[in-house]
Amino acid sequence: xxxxxxxVDDRLIHGQVVEGWVPELKINVIAVISDDIFKDELRKNxxxxxxxxxxxxxxxxxxxxxxxxxxNINSKYNVLVLFxxxxxxxxxxxxxxxxxxxxxxxxxxxxxxxxxxxxxxFLSDEDKDYLRAIEKKGVKIEGRGIxxxxxxxxxxxxxx
Amino acid sequence: MIKIIVVTHGDFGAYLxxxxxxxxxxxxxxLKNVSISPKMSLEIINEVISKAVEELGTQEGLIFMTxxxxxxxxxxxxxxxxxxxxxxVICGINISMMISAFMNRKNMDLEKxxxxxxxxxxxxxxxxxxxxxxxxx
Numbered sequence: 001x002x003x004x005x006x007x008v009d010d011r012l013i014h015g016q017v018v019e020g021w022v023p024e025l026k027i028n029v030i031a032v033i034s035d036d037i038f039k040d041e042l043r044k045n046x047x048x049x050x051x052x053x054x055x056x057x058x059x060x061x062x063x064x065x066x067x068x069x070x071x072n073i074n075s076k077y078n079v080l081v082l083f084x085x086x087x088x089x090x091x092x093x094x095x096x097x098x099x100x101x102x103x104x105x106x107x108x109x110x111x112x113x114x115x116x117x118x119x120x121x122f123l124s125d126e127d128k129d130y131l132r133a134i135e136k137k138g139v140k141i142e143g144r145g146i147x148x149x150x151x152x153x154x155x156x157x158x159x160x
Numbered sequence: 161m162i163k164i165i166v167v168t169h170g171d172f173g174a175y176l177x178x179x180x181x182x183x184x185x186x187x188x189x190x191l192k193n194v195s196i197s198p199k200m201s202l203e204i205i206n207e208v209i210s211k212a213v214e215e216l217g218t219q220e221g222l223i224f225m226t227x228x229x230x231x232x233x234x235x236x237x238x239x240x241x242x243x244x245x246x247x248x249v250i251c252g253i254n255i256s257m258m259i260s261a262f263m264n265r266k267n268m269d270l271e272k273x274x275x276x277x278x279x280x281x282x283x284x285x286x287x288x289x290x291x292x293x294x295x296x297x
Contacts, residue, residue: 014230014231015230042242046239051230120198120199145198
């Protein structure tokens with residue numbers, strides 16, 4: 001089993017991930033890819049507490065994530081990869097990692113994110129450009145908080 | 161008196177406070193509720209909780225009462241509580257724990273109160289029919 005899910009969620013490990021995606025995809029490993037978190041011992045410790053006991057947690061910065069993701073394509077574990085923003089996904093794709101599909105779970109409101117798609121997805125103009133760049137790399141993009149939600153075609157929504 | 165801030169998914173905490181107050185009596189001071197909506201960014205959640213903490217004051221001790229372990233209310237509370245020496249973060253709250261907190265926060269220190277709330281919470285969870293059968297009631 002390769003990477004089971006690539007997800008963008010600015011809350012990273014939280015209820016939707018722990019109770020929703022982890023059991024649904026029988027996840028064994030959660031990889032958090034973020035330069036900020038990689039340096040932040042407090043947030044790493046909070047996430048270690050938040051994750052279920054039988055889940056292995058890997059924290060990576062963008063640089064170390066490239067080889068990690070390439071190696072885990074043939075992993076015997078089910079890996080859930082979490083990004084906190086779209087820019088990091090673009091960076092990873094440009095480093096040559098192949099991603100078939102990307103789940104957008106949560107991109108919460110902040111200044112400039114004026115395009116609202118449902119409850120937890122707010123996009124800035126820059127985010128729209130990132131999404132188009134990601135799609136150009138052949139990645140299928142869906143918006144979905146928990147497995148039971150109906151997937152949202154985000155590209156279609158921003159092109160309307 | 162130990163101050164209490166309740167942080168939960170949606171309005172769960174507000175209703176829980178209302179229900180617990182119906183049993184333990186109205187809490188006129190030293191209590192704040194923060195309802196976390198799925199629309200709020202971590203930044204905004206952090207701001208709202210920090211403001212509530214500031215208003216409550218932390219001198220006499222402060223307990224964050226949060227709902228699910230690993231959920232956003234607990235995660236953000238933990239990162240704020242890490243900077244407050246005289247504080248604790250409890251997760252998994254239910255009505256027994258709220259009542260326990262309300263009833264005992266005037267006459268216990270932080271450590272004792274936290275222990276009491278957690279124990280009262282754990283004791284309140286059971287399947288009652290099988291328990292009664294065991295006791296031949």
